[in-house]
Amino acid sequence: MSTLLVLLGCQAGFADPSREFGAPVLEGERFPTEVHTPTTLGVVDTPVTDVHGTPVGVACATCHGPDAATAWASRPGEPFHTGVELHHGPITCASCHDPDDRTKLRLADGTGLDLADAMTLCAQCHGPQFRDYTHGSHGGMAGYWDTRRGPRTRNHCVDCHAPHAPAYAPVVPAAPANDRTPLEDSHG
Amino acid sequence: MDELTRRAALKTGGATLGAAAFARALAPLTEWEENVSVDSFLQKHYKEMNKLEMSVVLARLETEALEEHGVAVSISDPRPTPGVSFAYALNLSVCIGCRKCAVACHEENNHDRATNNSYIRVLEMKKGGIDLEQGRTDYKHPVPDDDHFYMPVQCHQCDNAPCVKVCPVEATWKEADGIVVVDYNWCIGCRYCEAACPYHARRFNWQKPEIPAEEINPDQAYLSNRIRPQGVMEKCTFCLHRTRNGRMPACLEACPTGARVFGNLEDPNSEIRWVLENKRVFVLKEDVGTRPRFFYFFDE
Numbered sequence: 074m075s076t077l078l079v080l081l082g083c084q085a086g087f088a089d090p091s092r093e094f095g096a097p098v099l100e101g102e103r104f105p106t107e108v109h110t111p112t113t114l115g116v117v118d119t120p121v122t123d124v125h126g127t128p129v130g131v132a133c134a135t136c137h138g139p140d141a142a143t144a145w146a147s148r149p150g151e152p153f154h155t156g157v158e159l160h161h162g163p164i165t166c167a168s169c170h171d172p173d174d175r176t177k178l179r180l181a182d183g184t185g186l187d188l189a190d191a192m193t194l195c196a197q198c199h200g201p202q203f204r205d206y207t208h209g210s211h212g213g214m215a216g217y218w219d220t221r222r223g224p225r226t227r228n229h230c231v232d233c234h235a236p237h238a239p240a241y242a243p244v245v246p247a248a249p250a251n252d253r254t255p256l257e258d259s260h261g
Numbered sequence: 262m263d264e265l266t267r268r269a270a271l272k273t274g275g276a277t278l279g280a281a282a283f284a285r286a287l288a289p290l291t292e293w294e295e296n297v298s299v300d301s302f303l304q305k306h307y308k309e310m311n312k313l314e315m316s317v318v319l320a321r322l323e324t325e326a327l328e329e330h331g332v333a334v335s336i337s338d339p340r341p342t343p344g345v346s347f348a349y350a351l352n353l354s355v356c357i358g359c360r361k362c363a364v365a366c367h368e369e370n371n372h373d374r375a376t377n378n379s380y381i382r383v384l385e386m387k388k389g390g391i392d393l394e395q396g397r398t399d400y401k402h403p404v405p406d407d408d409h410f411y412m413p414v415q416c417h418q419c420d421n422a423p424c425v426k427v428c429p430v431e432a433t434w435k436e437a438d439g440i441v442v443v444d445y446n447w448c449i450g451c452r453y454c455e456a457a458c459p460y461h462a463r464r465f466n467w468q469k470p471e472i473p474a475e476e477i478n479p480d481q482a483y484l485s486n487r488i489r490p491q492g493v494m495e496k497c498t499f500c501l502h503r504t505r506n507g508r509m510p511a512c513l514e515a516c517p518t519g520a521r522v523f524g525n526l527e528d529p530n531s532e533i534r535w536v537l538e539n540k541r542v543f544v545l546k547e548d549v550g551t552r553p554r555f556f557y558f559f560d561e
Contacts, residue, residue: 209532222507
């Protein structure tokens, strides 16, 4: 690591040495790092759209009451679930949702979990991703690299991966630069 | 006699041509002076100025920006923090090649709108190897393509930077936190640095950047995103106007897949240190000995 930190000393220094550095690193208190709470948790899209063409969402618990009679009232493909297509490996609804209480999720060991804590549930299977996330190398973020100077927000798993179809859909890229790039005019 | 006459004729002719050539050679200087104030022409090298001189220059540049672009901008001069040494890492396993980083760079750093310039160039390459010669930067199809991977390339802030060595006027140098910077007012536009960079990371301002007033980012720094003059080099500065104040670079915040990791090498608990210590990390063109501060990695 130390070789990375070696600086080149071949050039002239600062005439006014007080200009070379700014204020020293702050010590002590850090600002919070908050995980963004997605608005889509606990809501499924319905075939009904609003004036903008956006599907109207309805809370799971609207139909799936806590009592056993209504718990499995509907299944994928039935009217309210046309927006839910499960493309998430060989799992079923009850792999993640608590069949007895659709306002909740359920871990593999049977422990109930609030929808807001969905990341714990994802982490059961996606260990490497969760490890990387905890070390800041998976999932987007914004704010301060130096949390002693300001807060940071992290994405929630569900911000980027739809839980029922977590693979990234292809996107149309932004336009490239119109600069003089040799690579661009070479050989087709 | 005959010979003397010819010599005289040649002398006279030569003198006339010489004077004409001299006047022609000076012509660009007289035209150029219209755009460059005396203060700007006499300005010292960045490192030669003391704090007072620097503050005078910053105030003058702010005034010029207001006059030329009609926008009140703030041009600061944030300096490196002792104990902070920057590095960047990029996860090739999750980059989808959407160019959102390049767009964020374009907007953040007040790039010329017509050229759609950016300090980041995303290479699309066939999976199975890193063949830069076959890399394309002009793809327009939906991404990611199944057969390709995407490698954004920007300034690697090399510790052994060829661009710094070739500059004939010391207009570019490496700062204490690892960032390679350019004094746009000292650069003579010879483009040696552009030729020297093995990553094709430097850009030249062929024309004065044109940006609609309402799109100009007013949060500017002397060594980074202030609107550059025509005829000077520019490059990625890890957004030093943001990062030296503790914030993330604009390209990192724009990345929708979280492929980018930025931080302080000297902090053993930083994310960048974790990546360097735990991931399969490599640098581009390691064999040329540039010792980059920009790393690439793959997930297992």
